[in-house]
Amino acid sequence: MIKDLKGISLFFVALVSRFPFLWAGYGREFDAWSNALNARIISETGVYEVSRLPGHPLQEMLLSFLWPLNHSYFLYNFLSALFSAIAVLAFYNIARKHKIAAGWYWALAFNFIPVFFIVGTSTMDYNFALAFILLAYWALLNKQYIWLGIALGLATGFRISSLGFLLPFSLLVGWNWQAQLKMGLAALLVSVLCFYIPFETYGFDFLDFHKPPFPGWPSVLYKLSIGIWGLPFLIFLAFSIFKLKRSSPTGKRQKSTKGLSRTAFLLTTILLQLFVFIRLPFKAEFFIPALPFILLFLAERTAFKFGKMAAIASIASLLLFGFDYKSPWRGARAPTLHFEFKAGAKSIYCAPFQGPLFIDQAKRKVRSQTVLDCIEVLEESPKALVVAGWYWPELIFKYPSHPHQIVHYSSQTEIDSALGAGMRILYLPEIGLQNAIMEGHDRLVQKGEAILEP
Numbered sequence: 001m002i003k004d005l006k007g008i009s010l011f012f013v014a015l016v017s018r019f020p021f022l023w024a025g026y027g028r029e030f031d032a033w034s035n036a037l038n039a040r041i042i043s044e045t046g047v048y049e050v051s052r053l054p055g056h057p058l059q060e061m062l063l064s065f066l067w068p069l070n071h072s073y074f075l076y077n078f079l080s081a082l083f084s085a086i087a088v089l090a091f092y093n094i095a096r097k098h099k100i101a102a103g104w105y106w107a108l109a110f111n112f113i114p115v116f117f118i119v120g121t122s123t124m125d126y127n128f129a130l131a132f133i134l135l136a137y138w139a140l141l142n143k144q145y146i147w148l149g150i151a152l153g154l155a156t157g158f159r160i161s162s163l164g165f166l167l168p169f170s171l172l173v174g175w176n177w178q179a180q181l182k183m184g185l186a187a188l189l190v191s192v193l194c195f196y197i198p199f200e201t202y203g204f205d206f207l208d209f210h211k212p213p214f215p216g217w218p219s220v221l222y223k224l225s226i227g228i229w230g231l232p233f234l235i236f237l238a239f240s241i242f243k244l245k246r247s248s249p250t251g252k253r254q255k256s257t258k259g260l261s262r263t264a265f266l267l268t269t270i271l272l273q274l275f276v277f278i279r280l281p282f283k284a285e286f287f288i289p290a291l292p293f294i295l296l297f298l299a300e301r302t303a304f305k306f307g308k309m310a311a312i313a314s315i316a317s318l319l320l321f322g323f324d325y326k327s328p329w330r331g332a333r334a335p336t337l338h339f340e341f342k343a344g345a346k347s348i349y350c351a352p353f354q355g356p357l358f359i360d361q362a363k364r365k366v367r368s369q370t371v372l373d374c375i376e377v378l379e380e381s382p383k384a385l386v387v388a389g390w391y392w393p394e395l396i397f398k399y400p401s402h403p404h405q406i407v408h409y410s411s412q413t414e415i416d417s418a419l420g421a422g423m424r425i426l427y428l429p430e431i432g433l434q435n436a437i438m439e440g441h442d443r444l445v446q447k448g449e450a451i452l453e454p
Contacts, residue, residue, distance in 0.1 A: 004092075004093075004096075006092070006104050007089050007092050007093060010088050010089055010092050010104065010107050010108065010111070011085045011086070011088065011089045012085075013088075013108070013111065014081075014084055014085035014088040014089075014111045014120075015081055015082060015084075015085040017111070017112075017117075018081040018084065018117070018120055018121050019081070021077075021121040021357065021360075021361060022073065022074045022077040022078055022081060022121055023073055023074055023077075024073070024361050024364040024365055024368075025073055025364045025365075025367075025368050025394075026073055026076060026077065026122060026123040027077070027119075027121075027122025027123055027124060027364065028122070028330075028360060028363045028364045028367055029122065029124065029283075030390045030392070030393060031051070031052060031124060032122045032123045032124050033123075033393035033394040033397055034051050034052060034393040035051050035056075035059065035060070035063060035076075035123050035124070035125070036063065036071065036076060036123055036393075036397060037051075037393045037396055037397045038050070038051035038060060038063070038064070039060070039063035039064040039066070039067045039071065040064075040067055040071070040397070042060065042061075042064035042067075043064045043065075043067035043068055048060070048061075048197050048198070048201050049201070050198060050201075050202070050206065052209075053202075053205075053206060053207075053208045053209050054160050054198070054206050054207050054208065054209050055160070055195065055198035055202075055206050056125045056157075056158055056159060056160075057157055057194050057195060057197055057198055058128070058154065058157035058158050058194055059125045059128060059158050061197075062079070063076060063123070076123040077121055077122055077123055079123075079128075080119070080120050080121065080122060080123060080124060080127055080128070081120050081121060083120075083127050083128045083130075083131040084111070084116070084117075084119075084120030084127040084131070086131040086135075087127055087130050087131040087134050087292075088107055088110060088111045089107075090131060090134035090135050090137075090138050091106075091107050091110050091134055091292050091295075092104060092107035093138055094134060094137060094138055094141065094292070094296065095107060095296065095299060097138070097141045097142075098262070098296060098299070098300060100296070100299045100300060100307075101304050101307075102299065102304045102305075102306070102307025102308065103299070103307070104307075105307030105308050105310060105311045106295050106296075106298075106299045106307045106310055106311075108311040108314070109233075109295065109307070109310035109311045109313070109314040110291065110292055110295055110314075111314075112311070112314040112315045112317070112318045113228070113229060113230075113233065113291055113314055113317070113318075114228070114229065114230040114233075114317050114318050114355070114356040114357065115227065115228045115229075115284045115285055115287075115288060115291075116130075116288055116291060117318055117357065118318075118356060118357060118360045119285050119288065121360075124285070125158045125159055126159065126285050126288045127288070128155075128158040128159075129155045129156075129158040129159035129162045129289070130155075130288055130289055130292070131155075132151045132152065132154045132155035132158070132162070133151075133152065133155045133162055133165055133289060134292060135151040136148045136149075136151035136152040136155065136165065136169070137165075137169070139151055140169055140172065140173070140183075143179070145173075145178075145179040145182040145183040145186075146182050146183070146186050147186075148169065148182075148183045148186070148187075149182060149183040149184065149185065149186020149187035149188075149189075149190065150186050150187075150190055152165060152166060152169070152183070152186075152187040152190075152191075153186065153187045153188070153189065153190020153191045153193075153194065154190060154194070156187070156190070156191040156194060156195075157190070157191065157194030157195070160191075160195070161276060161289075162289070163187065163191055164272065164276065165269070165289070166183070166184065166187055167272065168260075168265055168268045168269040168272060169183065170183075170184070170259075171259050171260045171264075171265065171268060172259050172260050172262070172265040173259050174259020174260070175259065176259075212282060212438065213437055213438075214281075215281065215282060218343070218344075219281075220278070220281040223281060223283065223284040223287075224277070224281075224284070224287065226323060227284035228284045228287055228291070229317060230314075230316075230317025230318060230320075230321065230322075230355070230356055231317060231320075231321040231323075231350075232313045232316040232317045232320065232321060233310075233313045233314050233316070233317035234317070235313070236309060236310060236313035237298075240298050240302055240306055240310075241298075243302060243303075243306070244298070244301045244302065245301045245302070262300075263297075263300075266293050266296055266297045266300075267297065269290070269293045270290050270293050270294055270297065273287060273289050273290035273293075274287075274290065277290075295310070298310075316355075317355070317356070318355050318356060318357050319355040319357060319358075320352060320353060320354075320355045321350060321351070321352055321355065322350070322351050322354045322355045322356045322357075322358065322359040323348060323349070323350050323356075323359075324348070324349060324351075324359050324363070325343070325346040325347060325348050325349075326340075326346070326347040326348075326349060327430070328366075328429075329366070329367070329370045329429035329430060329452070330363060330366060330367045330370065330429075330430075331363060331366065332354070332358075332359040332362035332363050332366065333362060333366070334349045334351060335351050335353065335354050337351065337352060337353060338350060338351040338352070338354075367391070367394070368394065370391070370428075370429060370452065371391055371394050371395050371398060372398070373452055374391070374395065374428055374429075374451050374452060375395070375398060375399045377451050377452065378399070378402065378404060378426070378451070381404075381424065381426065382424065383403050383404055383405070383423055383424075384404050384405070384418075384423050384424035384425065384426045385404070385405045385407065385410065385414070385415065385418035385423050385424070385425050385426070386404045386405065386406045386407070386426045386427070386428070386451075387407055387408075387409060387410045387425075387426070387427040387428070387431055387432075387435055387444055387448065388406055388407065388408065388427075388428050388431065389408065389409060389427070389428060389430070389431035389434050389435065389438075390431075390434075391428045391431070392406065392407070392408045395428070405418065405423070409431075409434075409435050409438045409439050410435060410439065410444060411439055411441075412439070412441045412443040415443045415444060415447060415448070416443070419447060424449065425444065425447050425448040425449065426448060426449050426450075426451050427444055427448045427449075427450060427451065428450075428451050428452070429450065429451065429452050429453055431444075432444050432445040432448060432450060432453075433445065
């Protein structure tokens with residue numbers, strides 16, 4: 001798999017291109033800091049605890065094992081960059097197996113898709129899982145069914161939803177019952193082993209998961225479009241779809257089994273991932289597993305030049321035309337050259353020369369500075385109930401010796417109990433209204449005091 005010099009070049013491009021962006025904290029997401037905090041807790045207590053349900057045991061155990069050795073921003077983020085590079089290499093080899101002439105360019109385009117590139121610079125599990133999903137598909141194309149099951153089981157150990165790929169893989173294999181048995185048993189066995197510790201700790205309750213309110217269709221459509229692809233690549237996708245050929249250039253080679261044709265397999269995989277995303281459409285990153293299969297579908301049905309165009313459009317999407325909403329607490333600072341528009345109560349700006357990558361880096365720094373500013377205020381405050389919302393793991397991480405009762409969100413009962421104990425009620429920027437959405441009451445806004453709010 002790694003003997004091809006073109007593949008090796010892609011691996012190092014994917015890895016080295018992320019190096020400058022691995023230092024700005026663990027990431028802008030709540031979950032990135034939660035993963036690091038959870039690693040510290042497991043390492044210091046010796047007791048397993050999920051970072052968030054239903055658990056991501058392979059990443060949780062890996063990070064906790066490394067914690068006493070090195071838990072720098074760079075190392076934890078480097079792991080994500082490394083698996084991103086493995087995913088890009090696996091995609092390239094899959095493209096070669098699909099007989100895609102411009103496979104190198106499509107793999108380059110895959111690497112620079114904004115959502116995939118950026119998440120590969122933070123302490124998140126998405127690209128770990130995707131690397132093993134693509135390795136599983138690579139094993140399927142080589143008819144290595146036990147290795148397919150092992151790889152898919154390991155992907156499940158990073159993200160439990162990865163096990164769903166067993167369905168399209170099984171449909172592609174078709175009536176080959178020996179292959180079905182090998183890959184199915186291997187995948188289930190490895191998955192069960194991965195989730196043995198969460199099950200032992202929580203029982204079947206580990207299968208629960210966080211269910212925030214539905215974000216609304218405008219937000220969902222944004223995440224599926226610009227939030228994933230960026231503006232230039234989204235335009236390229238629309239143009240490519242318009243230019244699709246009716247049949248695959250590798251049509252004669254497509255159907256290697258009595259199961260689905262390769263075209264039907266790719267479409268089934270994409271639609272299944274779209275269904276999964278629509279059920280939980282809270283982050284653009286949730287759609288990452290579909291991205292390589294979308295590119296494979298397009299690559300098989302477009303001319304060679306489209307591969308080069310895809311690579312250029314993907315890089316442009318990462319570096320140019322970034323969108324963000326204006327917020328002094330979590331948003332990137334808008335450059336001089338930008339234009340604004342309203343989306344509900346938010347002011348959105350588009351910066352032609354500030355792409356999603358630079359916006360992400362800026363948001364990390366602004367968010368972290370907000371946490372540090374809040375810590376300064378809290379150090380001067382008597383004991384309080386502090387509702388931190390999406391700042392919670394980073395605040396706990398950076399303020400371990402605090403005297404306060406710091407919580408993620410707070411129920412009305414908890415707030416009234418703290419008031420009865422004579423405690424102040426404080427909340428971090430924007431969290432008063434967010435707590436009302438999450439908990440269904442406005443007691444925090446009524447009785448609490450905002451930290452840093454104007």
